[in-house]
Amino acid sequence: MESKRIEQLLNKYLNAETTIQEETILSKYFTGLEIAPHLEEYRALFLYYAQSKTEYSTQSIQLKTKKQHWKWISAVASFVLLISVYAGYLYDQNKQAEYAFEHTQDAFQLLSKNLNRGTNAVMYLENYKTATGKVFKELN
Amino acid sequence: MNQAEFLSVVMPFKDKVFRMAKRLLVSIEEAEDATQELYLKLWKNRKKINSYKSIEAFAMTMTKNYCFDRLKSKQASNLSLVHNNYREKGLSLDSKTEISDSVSIVHELITKLPEQQQLIIQMRDIEQYEYEEISEILEIKPTAVRVALSRARKTVREQLIKQHNYGIKEN
Structure with a gap:
């Protein structure tokens, strides 16, 4: 009696006309122990569906990814590197400028020293000139 | 919507998402990755989540689309060897679960x-x-x-x- 009802349900099932409740009846029948021999080929099918239902994911869900975190850190790190390289470059330029300044200062000092010596010489010449002037005046 | 509320809404169908992804992507690793990816997307869209009639249906659609995209890119890179590997893994798992x-x-x-x-x-x-x-x-x-x-x-x-x-x- 029961197998006839199951056969009817199977026909509906193959035409995709069964409800969820009717499919539950089929599932219970074919995962049970007493199956009519001529319906045996359906056993594996419903066993497979029943087993597939119990499969589950073992990984826990992470909503905040570490990947993004690393991306952020690397962005900051590269920015800091860029800034420090630029600062180093500026510092180096400053040093070079200071060095050049000192040297030009030395050079100017040397120049002015020599210039002063020249002026002294000229002053001396001036004295000589006035002295000769006086001598010539007296002679005339 | 805070994290606890979000999880209570979306976690009940996590295994369904996983099983659907596994049906299409075959390998367990790929299916786990897809599940993780989907939940991140849902989390990012959590403000819009309540406007959907059924969040579960929405999540399943997203899973389907994601898996089809994955399959397409896999076919595009034409990794037939990798695909064979997945098949083997699937079989050995079957034997594991007896x-x-x-x-x-x-x-x-x-x-x-x-x-x-x-x-x-x-x-x-x-x-x-x-x-x-x-x-x-x-x-x-x-x-x-x-x-x-x-x-x-x-x-x-x-x-x-x-x-x-x-x-x-x-x-």
Whole structure:
């Protein structure tokens, strides 16, 4: 009696006309122990569906990814590197400028020293000139 | 919506997402990755989440689209070797869980169906969704769902009978 009802349900099932409740009846029948021999080929099918239902994911869900975190850190790190390289470059330029300044200062000092010596010489010449002037005046 | 509220809404269907992804992507690792990816997307869209009629249906649609994208990119890079690896993994897992031969034959038969039919079988015969829910998830008409489901069930049954008779003759 029961197998006839199951056969009817199977026909509906193959035409995709069964409800969820009717499919539950089929599932219970074919995962049970007493199956009519001529319906045996359906056993594996419903066993497979029943087993597939119990499969589950073992990984826990992470909503905040570490990947993004690393991306952020690397962005900051590269920015800091860029800034420090630029600062180093500026510092180096400053040093070079200071060095050049000192040297030009030395050079100017040397120049002015020599210039002063020249002026002294000229002053001396001036004295000589006035002295000769006086001598010539007296002679005339 | 804070994290606890979000999780209480979306966690109940996590395994369904995983199983659907595994149906299409075959390997467990890929399915886990897809599940993780989907939940991140949902989390990013948590402000919009309440505007959907059914969050679960929305999540399943997203899973389906994500998996199809993955399959497309896999085919594009043409990694036939990798694909074979996945098959092997699938089989060894079957033996691990000690599914009998005939049950793993069912699995093989279903993997030979068109992807759309595989999904419909997955959602109806394993997850027991109503036709209307399936049509919403797959964005096709309910009648199209029934036609495809009927076709899939009949194909699997014919193949099973063939296998069954073959087994009897062999013995």
